[in-house]
Amino acid sequence: MESSTTRQQPSISTKWWSKDTVAIVTGANKGIGYALVKRFAKLGLTVVLTARDESKGLEAMESLKVLGLDHNVRFFQLDISDPISISSFVTWFRSGFDSFDILVNNAAISFNPMGENSMAYADTVIGTNYYGSKQFTDAMLPLFRRSASMSRILNISSRLGTLDKLKNTKMKAILGDIERLSEHQIETVVNAFLQDVAEQRWMTAGWPEIWTDYSVSKLALNAYSQVLARRYEGLVSVNCFCPGFTQTSMTDGKGNHSADDAATMAAAIALLPPRCLTTGKFYAASTTNGGMISKL
Numbered sequence: 239m240e241s242s243t244t245r246q247q248p249s250i251s252t253k254w255w256s257k258d259t260v261a262i263v264t265g266a267n268k269g270i271g272y273a274l275v276k277r278f279a280k281l282g283l284t285v286v287l288t289a290r291d292e293s294k295g296l297e298a299m300e301s302l303k304v305l306g307l308d309h310n311v312r313f314f315q316l317d318i319s320d321p322i323s324i325s326s327f328v329t330w331f332r333s334g335f336d337s338f339d340i341l342v343n344n345a346a347i348s349f350n351p352m353g354e355n356s357m358a359y360a361d362t363v364i365g366t367n368y369y370g371s372k373q374f375t376d377a378m379l380p381l382f383r384r385s386a387s388m389s390r391i392l393n394i395s396s397r398l399g400t401l402d403k404l405k406n407t408k409m410k411a412i413l414g415d416i417e418r419l420s421e422h423q424i425e426t427v428v429n430a431f432l433q434d435v436a437e438q439r440w441m442t443a444g445w446p447e448i449w450t451d452y453s454v455s456k457l458a459l460n461a462y463s464q465v466l467a468r469r470y471e472g473l474v475s476v477n478c479f480c481p482g483f484t485q486t487s488m489t490d491g492k493g494n495h496s497a498d499d500a501a502t503m504a505a506a507i508a509l510l511p512p513r514c515l516t517t518g519k520f521y522a523a524s525t526t527n528g529g530m531i532s533k534l
């Protein structure tokens with residue numbers, strides 16, 4: 239993602255959206271995804287809440303009903319790591335909607351409790367957080383309304399996956415070569431990581447040190463966001479957002495702020511006024527300036 243040190247608090251005072259603006263959120267039965275659905279619903283958008291487990295998705299819908307926020311929210315099951323589930327989602331979506339405006343790739347997984355770094359599930363982590371989000375995005379791209387001022391992808395990423403965490407010079411050179419970056423290059427890096435895991439040399443190969451499989455999955459997602467941002471410049475805005483250390487099940491409930499706080503920041507980026515719309519940026523929640531968002 240493009241790098242700069244400017245601090246910016248996106249404003250949602252310019253309301254450009256309506257109930258005809260459609261947002262899709264993955265992994266939205268709990269945590270930041272669920273909080274983001276609530277936020278979008280409160281702001282008056284039409285939202286598609288998705289969850290890999292149908293019963294958890296329906297429970298989330300029930301909670302929204304209790305809050306009086308279910309009116310413009312629809313639910314459909316979606317496991318981003320399952321191509322059949324993606325395909326069923328696309329068929330269902332096409333049957334009820336012509337197009338959509340905002341995709342938030344929020345779903346992700348980490349099998350490591352805080353402080354641990356096992357690579358036992360590295361394939362699943364990469365398969366979900368990178369390939370799952372990529373495959374779902376690829377499937378949905380043709381259904382964007384493709385209005386330069388409205389179409390947005392927000393990838394919920396992590397600072398753990400920024401390029402400075404990668405010490406492997408060969409891999410860093412590949413991901414840092416923005417001009418030549420492609421899905422193929424990203425796959426080369428991801429495959430090299432999985433090979434290092436298979437051959438048990440990942441600890442000394444210069445990969446990120448914390449939650450290594452998760453961090454590599456987010457490195458790949460950030461790189462893919464850059465590829466898309468260039469490819470769809472002027473058609474679809476593509477940005478990343480790191481919510482910071484947030485109290486969700488991924489962090490065993492620990493964190494500096496709530497999922498609702500993180501969702502408020504994510505929504506502010508997803509709903510940037512058209513005249514301020516950016517692409518190819520990495521936004522991160524900051525705990526040092528009262529929740530302001532910095533463009534790293």
Ligand SMILES: NC(=O)c1ccc[n+]([C@@H]2O[C@H](COP(=O)([O-])OP(=O)(O)OC[C@H]3O[C@@H](n4cnc5c(N)ncnc54)[C@H](OP(=O)(O)O)[C@@H]3O)[C@@H](O)[C@H]2O)c1
Nearest residue numbers: 265269270290317318319344345346396483484486487488
């Ligand atoms: N919390 C933090 O401190 C933090 C920091 C940086 C970045 N993030 C990012 O923020 C996003 C949201 O995480 P969170 O903290 O809200 O975690 P969370 O509470 O664990 O929520 C993750 C969501 O993703 C879903 N999910 C996992 N695998 C999926 C799949 N294959 N298909 C569809 N959905 C799937 C989970 O569903 P189930 O309930 O079925 O498991 C759950 O709904 C993630 O992208 C995460 O990497 C979080």
